[in-house]
Amino acid sequence: MTFLKKSPWLLHYDASSCNGCDIEVLACLTPLYDVERFGIINTGNPKHADVFVVTGGVNEQNREVIRNIYEQIPEPKVVVAVGICATSGGIFRECYNMSGGIDQLIPVDVYVPGCAARPESIIDGIVKSLEILEEKRIQMKERARQIKQGRSPGGGER
Amino acid sequence: MISLTNAILFLLLAPVIGGLVSGIDRKLTARMQGRVGPPILQPFYDVGKLLEKENLVVTSSQNYYILSYIVFIVVSGALFFAGGDLLLVIFAFTLAHIFLVLGAYASYSPYSFVGAERELIQIIAYEPMIILSAVGMYMVTKSFFVNEIAASELPLILYLPGVFIGFLMVFTIKLRKSPFDLSTSHHAHQELVKGVTTEFTGPNLARIEIAHWYENVFLLGFVYLFFAFNPVIAIVAIIIAYLLEILIDNTFSRVKWQFTLKSSWIVAGMMGLVNLGVLYYLAGVLV
Numbered sequence: 001m002t003f004l005k006k007s008p009w010l011l012h013y014d015a016s017s018c019n020g021c022d023i024e025v026l027a028c029l030t031p032l033y034d035v036e037r038f039g040i041i042n043t044g045n046p047k048h049a050d051v052f053v054v055t056g057g058v059n060e061q062n063r064e065v066i067r068n069i070y071e072q073i074p075e076p077k078v079v080v081a082v083g084i085c086a087t088s089g090g091i092f093r094e095c096y097n098m099s100g101g102i103d104q105l106i107p108v109d110v111y112v113p114g115c116a117a118r119p120e121s122i123i124d125g126i127v128k129s130l131e132i133l134e135e136k137r138i139q140m141k142e143r144a145r146q147i148k149q150g151r152s153p154g155g156g157e158r
Numbered sequence: 159m160i161s162l163t164n165a166i167l168f169l170l171l172a173p174v175i176g177g178l179v180s181g182i183d184r185k186l187t188a189r190m191q192g193r194v195g196p197p198i199l200q201p202f203y204d205v206g207k208l209l210e211k212e213n214l215v216v217t218s219s220q221n222y223y224i225l226s227y228i229v230f231i232v233v234s235g236a237l238f239f240a241g242g243d244l245l246l247v248i249f250a251f252t253l254a255h256i257f258l259v260l261g262a263y264a265s266y267s268p269y270s271f272v273g274a275e276r277e278l279i280q281i282i283a284y285e286p287m288i289i290l291s292a293v294g295m296y297m298v299t300k301s302f303f304v305n306e307i308a309a310s311e312l313p314l315i316l317y318l319p320g321v322f323i324g325f326l327m328v329f330t331i332k333l334r335k336s337p338f339d340l341s342t343s344h345h346a347h348q349e350l351v352k353g354v355t356t357e358f359t360g361p362n363l364a365r366i367e368i369a370h371w372y373e374n375v376f377l378l379g380f381v382y383l384f385f386a387f388n389p390v391i392a393i394v395a396i397i398i399a400y401l402l403e404i405l406i407d408n409t410f411s412r413v414k415w416q417f418t419l420k421s422s423w424i425v426a427g428m429m430g431l432v433n434l435g436v437l438y439y440l441a442g443v444l445v
């Protein structure tokens with residue numbers, strides 16, 4: 001069954017974003033766009049989340065926080081980088097304290113560029129990420145089956 | 159005397175009814191807020207998804223606490239619908255919530271601790287009123303057994319209007335609805351992260367959700383008892399009571415725990431105890 005695609009819960013983290021993209025992420029929850037009609041809920045808790053939505057780039061202050069949140073999300077999970085800063089560092093790219101986009105730190109599955117990214121494109125990005133989420137679920141199941149049979153799960157990214 | 163069929167029917171049907179009620183609740187809430195809202199079956203998708211997720215636990219004792227929580231909720235509900243002793247039902251029901259609190263305490267997380275403490279406060283807030291309801295039903299029907307109360311021809315609501323108002327108050331607490339959704343909530347109140355359920359992931363969270371459906375059906379059954387003299391009126395009363403809860407949920411913001419505790423005890427005292435006092439006095443006069 002594919003319940004995962006029908007009920008993706010988001011966790012939104014503002015990593016040194018200018019708040020432009022955050023406002024747009026929150027705009028998706030308003031009555032105009034109402035993402036809850038797709039079963040999407042903005043949870044405040046990484047342990048309940050399926051989709052990790054990050055705005056803004058990685059800097060020295062939030063490096064540990066992003067990694068910590070990412071590791072607290074149970075498998076299967078996807079990361080959506082929203083806004084140009086999250087995808088590549090954007091105009092802050094050259095700053096002395098910036099490492100660049102989120103993919104410098106954790107694997108990113110979907111990039112949503114834009115400054116700020118529009119609610120339509122954010123919703124589009126999240127819907128794209130659901131396909132990847134489903135693939136990861138099948139992989140996770142396969143791995144669990146292999147471990148059960150006593151075979152090593154093999155290499156590859158977790 | 160005790161109906162096993164009813165207990166089995168409760169076991170099978172309560173999650174279906176509870177899930178549907180929860181789905182209708184979310185849809186109505188969305189409509190009240192001017193949104194389209196999720197499909198009616200959304201709660202089932204959510205639970206299905208949670209069962210597909212990885213079970214990330216801090217300490218493995220969490221799993222057993224949550225298992226005990228759902229088992230005792232189901233036992234108390236099944237005992238209620240089988241027509242068992244109301245006091246035993248209430249004790250099993252309270253014990254179930256104590257297991258939830260212990261599960262939250264087992265996880266060494268500050269958010270979970272806050273949620274657990276608030277859950278305890280909620281238990282303290284609603285427990286007197288639930289026991290008063292049972293005592294009130296006993297005073298009218300001379301029985302603590304649910305089947306005898308339900309079979310009674312007396313219109314309980316006319317004898318216990320104060321108790322019923324007090325019960326509606328704790329009904330809000332039990333359904334985890336605003337203004338009393340202190341320990342955890344269905345909405346995105348993010349300052350507490352997720353309160354008592356913060357540290358439960360995937361299958362454990364699904365179990366909590368299913369237990370909540372069982373619990374809701376049990377509570378709706380409790381509302382039924384007040385109107386048991388006429389099943390049609392009772393069903394209408396249940397629907398009105400639930401719609402009222404949804405309306406209250408959407409029109410009130412969350413209050414502080416002090417207010418929850420004080421107001422629920424004051425209402426329990428004013429409405430419940432006074433009601434019982436009047437009943438006691440009338441019984442003395444009439445006999």
